[in-house]
Amino acid sequence: MIPVITAFERSPDRGRGLARDMRVRWALEEVGQPYEVRLLSFPEMKQPAHLALHPFGQIPTWEEGDLVLFESGAIVLHVAQHHPGLLPDDPDARARAIMWMFAALGTVEPPIVDLSMTRLFERKEPRYARRVHAVETRTRQRLTELSARLGSAALLDGAFSGGDLLMVTVLLRLEGTGLLEEHPRIDAYVARGRERPAFRRAFDAQHAVFLDSLHAGGPPPAD
Numbered sequence: 001m002i003p004v005i006t007a008f009e010r011s012p013d014r015g016r017g018l019a020r021d022m023r024v025r026w027a028l029e030e031v032g033q034p035y036e037v038r039l040l041s042f043p044e045m046k047q048p049a050h051l052a053l054h055p056f057g058q059i060p061t062w063e064e065g066d067l068v069l070f071e072s073g074a075i076v077l078h079v080a081q082h083h084p085g086l087l088p089d090d091p092d093a094r095a096r097a098i099m100w101m102f103a104a105l106g107t108v109e110p111p112i113v114d115l116s117m118t119r120l121f122e123r124k125e126p127r128y129a130r131r132v133h134a135v136e137t138r139t140r141q142r143l144t145e146l147s148a149r150l151g152s153a154a155l156l157d158g159a160f161s162g163g164d165l166l167m168v169t170v171l172l173r174l175e176g177t178g179l180l181e182e183h184p185r186i187d188a189y190v191a192r193g194r195e196r197p198a199f200r201r202a203f204d205a206q207h208a209v210f211l212d213s214l215h216a217g218g219p220p221p222a223d
């Protein structure tokens with residue numbers, strides 16, 4: 001059965017691959033599984049039909065027969081558990097790969113999302129500069145710690161895993177901020193992720209949605 005995922009009809013990131021359907025698309029491309037995409041407008045995401053799938057009215061979701069999932073991390077883990085390619089067979093290595101998936105979403109993503117939301121929505125607030133500085137400091141700390149752990153390794157723990165996939169998608173949000181460049185090892189790590197053919201296929205697929213949205217009625221609001 002071909003799963004159906006949801007994604008923005010008009011992504012606010014203008015096709016930069018930062019919306020969370022990107023990580024699900026990438027996981028499916030890594031394991032070679034076909035999928036379909038149902039595009040949603042913002043109003044549609046808040047309608048009862050979508051809220052029945054996703055209690056918070058967000059994307060992505062996953063529909064596969066009777067199974068409905070939300071939360072991109074849970075969806076990527078589901079893909080990884082059902083298809084070879086994203087989790088090692090060795091039980092200890094598998095547990096560590098899942099640990100890195102949680103670390104990406106639970107420990108590294110929060111300050112990064114906080115930083116981009118602050119820049120997006122608080123620019124006119126009186127304490128904007130102080131707030132950005134504080135969130136950048138927290139982000140830098142995580143990057144310093146991650147870089148120390150990565151060391152000279154190409155990947156987080158041996159072979160490419162769902163942990164790397166989620167970590168790279170989380171770090172991608174920092175492109176253009178200058179923070180990645182402060183950590184050449186992490187910068188190179190993200191570049192290695194971007195160079196994977198499966199990443200490129202997933203990126204192109206979501207970018208095509210952005211290009212279609214331009215043809216359909218003008219660009220979405222800039223982020």
Ligand SMILES: N[C@@H](CCC(=O)N[C@@H](CS)C(=O)NCC(=O)O)C(=O)O
Pocket residue numbers: 018019020021045057058059060070071072073
């Ligand atoms: N923790 C959730 C976050 C989902 C999320 O924030 N999705 C965004 C797009 S990347 C969204 O739907 N935003 C619109 C909204 O919250 O109304 C996940 O990883 O799936």
